[in-house]
Amino acid sequence: MGRPKSPQLTPDRIREHALVIIDTHGLEALSMRKLAEALGVRAASLYNHVATKEALLHDVANDVMATVDTTGFSTDWRTGLVRWARSYRAALAAHPNLVPFMASGPARRETSLSRADAVHGGLTSAGWPPRYATMIGASTKYLVVGSAMGSFAGGFVDDAGIYDERFPHLRNAHLLREHAAEIDDDSFELALRALVDGLQAQFEQVTESSAEHAEGRQADSGG
Structure with a gap:
């Protein structure tokens, strides 16, 4: 045969x-x-x-990480960070059962390391100091992995009687599950926007401080 x-x-x-x-x-x-x-x-x-x-x-x-997009850093660091975070979350959310394994770190995985390299390189090339670039990568990963591992809104039982008078501030919590996907998506976008906006303010301080140090070194050298 x-x-x-x-x-x-x-x-x-x-x-x-x-x-x-x-x-x-x-x-x-x-x-x-x-x-x-x-x-x-x-x-x-x-x-x-x-x-x-x-x-x-x-x-x-x-294979899962191959779908994560880090090309936005060629535009600017904000675009890169947002595009990376969104695509990273989408990749993990499509396979939530795999997230605990992937959350442990890139290990020796070629694709994961290439994405981490692109993020770090995109941030440092934009003017972020290496230490900040590392922390930004970690902070974004915390946000993405936490969002992908489970649904916040979907965790509430859709039984109004459970909340009753005992939890008055949760009197509408039984409605959350029905809109879980929308709430989870919007909540992720809110957190991502807050992160990037906060980083923008930090970036201005960091670059201003770096410029002042550079001027000081030039003055000390008599330049």
Whole structure:
């Protein structure tokens, strides 16, 4: 019998099926045995393409991070930060079960590191000191990951009787779940706008201080 025209297993197909299992059943549900069953092969066959389950998770995370957009920094740091944050949140929100793994850090993931490099480089090129660029990246990640991990509005039970007179300031909380997506999206945009506006004020102080230091050094050198 001749060899099949297309291989039964490919790295892309393996990652796609792994992500489906994670999205559908959760991160802990992924095992090489279950993945092999979904692909219709023996588990041993997977190890010809993937060394370990953890390595597979890093490959899947790389695919998700590939959709994150850092091109906005070529315009200015505000545009870059907003575009990065929105696309980062969208990527994570599409796969919430994978977020705990991805939130632990970029590790050695090529795509994650390239995005982190682009963000840091975009901020420092715009005039942010490296320390501030690191903190801005971290602060934005906190906002994005927290937003992607769950719904604030969706966490309220849609039973008006629960809130009653005991929680008078939450008397309309039973209505939140119905509008959860809208509230969560708007809340993220509010927080992102507040972050960027606050950073703009900080940026003006930082660049002004840097200019004063530069003038001072020039004066001290007799220039």
